[in-house]
Amino acid sequence: xxxxxxxxxxxxxxxxxxxxxxxxxxxxxxxxxxxxxxxxxxxxxxxxxxxxxxxxxxxxxxxxxxxxxxxxxxxxxxxxxxxxxxxxxxxxxxxxxxxxxxxxxxxxxxxxxxxxxxxxxxxxxxxxxxxxxxxxxxxxxxxxxxxxxxxxxxxxxxxxxxxxxxxxxxxxxxxxxxxxxxxxxxxxxxxxxxxxxxxxxxxxxxxxxxxxxxxxxxxxxxxxxxxxxxxxxxxxxxxxxxxxxxxxxxxxxxxxxxxxxxxxxxxxxxxxxxxxxxxxxxxxxxxxxxxxxxxxxxxxxxxxxxxxxxxxxxxxxxxxxxxxxxxxxxxxxxxxxxxxxxxxxxxxxxxxx
Numbered sequence: 001x002x003x004x005x006x007x008x009x010x011x012x013x014x015x016x017x018x019x020x021x022x023x024x025x026x027x028x029x030x031x032x033x034x035x036x037x038x039x040x041x042x043x044x045x046x047x048x049x050x051x052x053x054x055x056x057x058x059x060x061x062x063x064x065x066x067x068x069x070x071x072x073x074x075x076x077x078x079x080x081x082x083x084x085x086x087x088x089x090x091x092x093x094x095x096x097x098x099x100x101x102x103x104x105x106x107x108x109x110x111x112x113x114x115x116x117x118x119x120x121x122x123x124x125x126x127x128x129x130x131x132x133x134x135x136x137x138x139x140x141x142x143x144x145x146x147x148x149x150x151x152x153x154x155x156x157x158x159x160x161x162x163x164x165x166x167x168x169x170x171x172x173x174x175x176x177x178x179x180x181x182x183x184x185x186x187x188x189x190x191x192x193x194x195x196x197x198x199x200x201x202x203x204x205x206x207x208x209x210x211x212x213x214x215x216x217x218x219x220x221x222x223x224x225x226x227x228x229x230x231x232x233x234x235x236x237x238x239x240x241x242x243x244x245x246x247x248x249x250x251x252x253x254x255x256x257x258x259x260x261x262x263x264x265x266x267x268x269x270x271x272x273x274x275x276x277x278x279x280x281x282x283x284x285x286x287x288x289x290x291x292x293x294x295x296x297x298x299x300x301x302x303x304x305x306x307x308x309x310x311x312x313x314x315x316x317x318x319x320x321x322x323x324x325x326x327x328x329x330x331x332x333x334x335x336x337x338x339x340x341x342x343x344x345x346x347x348x349x350x351x352x353x
Contacts (some may be wrong), residue, residue, distance in 0.1 A: 036209050036237055037083045039090050044083065045208060046201040046233070050192050054084070057190050058091050067120045068092070069189025070143055070170040072128075074177040076316070078234030079194040081173040085124040088171060096122040101130030110135040111148050119166040128172035129179040136184055143170055143187045196231030196320070199223070209237050215244050220257040228264055228273040230317050235273075242267055272321065272340065277305065279341075281314050282323060285333040286341055293330030 038044050041055055061068035071088065073081040089096035097113065104110050110131075117123060125131070131139065142148050146165040172188065174180060185191075197205070203226040210217050225243065229236035246263035247255045261271075268276040284302040285292045300307040315331075318324035323337040338345035 036212055037086060039087065041087050041091055044080065044087060045205045046197045047080070047194055050194065054088070054190070054192060058088065062092070067094075067167045067169045070187060071172070072177075072180075072185065072188035072191045073171065073173045073194065074191065075175070075194030076196065076232070077175050078232040079196070080233055081194060082124070082126065084192070084194075085122070085171045085173065088169075089122040089124075092120070092122070092169075094120045094122055096124055098124045098126070100126040101128050104131060104135050106132070107134040107138045110138055110142075114138075114142050114148055114165055114168075115163055117166060117168045120168065121166075122169050122171055124171045124173070126173045127175070128184075129174045129176050136181060139170070140183055140187060197233060198231070199226045202226035202229050202231065202233065202236050205233050206236050206240055209240055213240070213244065215240065215247070216254045218254050218256040221255050221260050224257045224260040227271065228269055230273045239264065239267075239269070273317070274323075274340075277303065277309075278314050278318060278323075281310060281318065282333060282337050282341060285324070285331060286338060286343060291338070291345070292332035293327055294332075295330045299331060 041051055041058070044051060057068060057071075068088075071085075073084055075081060085098075086096065095118065097117065099113060104113075104125075113123065138148060142165060146167055148163050148165060149161070170188075172180075177185070177193075203222045206222040206225050206229075207217065210222070221243075225236060225239055229239060243255060243260050243263045246252075246259065246266070250259075252259060264270075268279075270279070274282075280303040281299065284299055285294055288302055289298075296307050296311060300310045303310065315324060315326070318337075319326065321336075322334055323340065325332045325334055335345045
């Protein structure tokens with residue numbers, strides 16, 4: 001072999017080894033949840049009244065050339081609170097600092113974050129109702145007067161040094177607005193309540209996400225997914241990914257409504273969006289307790305879950321969709337629940353309400 005051939009061979013080997021250890025991905029890079037989030041308010045699907053209110057709020061702040069008032073986003077998980085916070089920062093063209101209530105253990109942690117903010121920056125605090133009390137009291141002053149008091153020293157010799165903060169905007173997100181103390185809630189200039197999505201809006205959102213993920217949905221497939229998504233965009237996107245997995249394994253280029261149904265049956269999600277635990281709760285009430293009423297502790301023991309899980313994960317959707325009723329004596333399955341399980345309701349089921 002000539003020197004030229006050897007040299008070319010080594011170069012080829014070097015290039016091959018570089019390719020093998022390269023950090024560049026091979027093939028299509030997976031799309032993250034972050035890329036599914038719209039970056040502008042115009043692209044946010046659903047919540048039309050909230051969008052109109054927020055658009056006016058931001059436009060007014062831009063025309064006044066000042067940071068907007070603090071914003072509170074309240075609603076059940078998975079409806080887009082974090083996405084809206086990102087959109088606000090993007091619309092204002094300012095940086096956003098992200099933290100959460102449980103991550104802030106002491107008032108000093110919050111003081112450190114606040115003192116490092118720049119003019120106009122957005123501070124997003126997820127699960128703000130879980131802030132410790134000392135941090136809440138520090139946040140009161142920071143939100144209203146844009147200053148923090150830093151304690152130096154300990155004991156009788158301790159002193160307080162006030163630090164002036166640049167104007168910034170706090171965006172708080174909470175799934176339990178009622179747990180926020182009144183002084184904190186009163187310091188938000190704009191409160192937005194997010195509601196569950198109707199099927200039509202979820203269908204549009206699924207079609208958009210399918211386009212981003214490169215998933216080909218046949219007519220009616222997005223509707224089938226929306227009916228099983230419990231009115232929640234996060235669940236809709238999660239189910240869409242699982243249906244995509246089904247299509248990949250079965251070599252499908254186009255996903256039809258029957259494919260959606262078959263895929264979600266495998267994951268034990270029925271036509272009403274009820275999963276394994278939801279059905280276990282309904283079956284326990286109907287079959288083991290003759291439709292109820294039954295106490296929460298007995299019900300959780302029967303399904304093998306913590307009572308808090310049953311109360312916070314299952315019950316809100318079952319009550320909202322009319323499968324379950326909470327009464328002073330306990331939980332009662334409605335006529336709709338009996339029918340959904342393929343059973344004939346008792347004659348006196350309606351007399352319990």
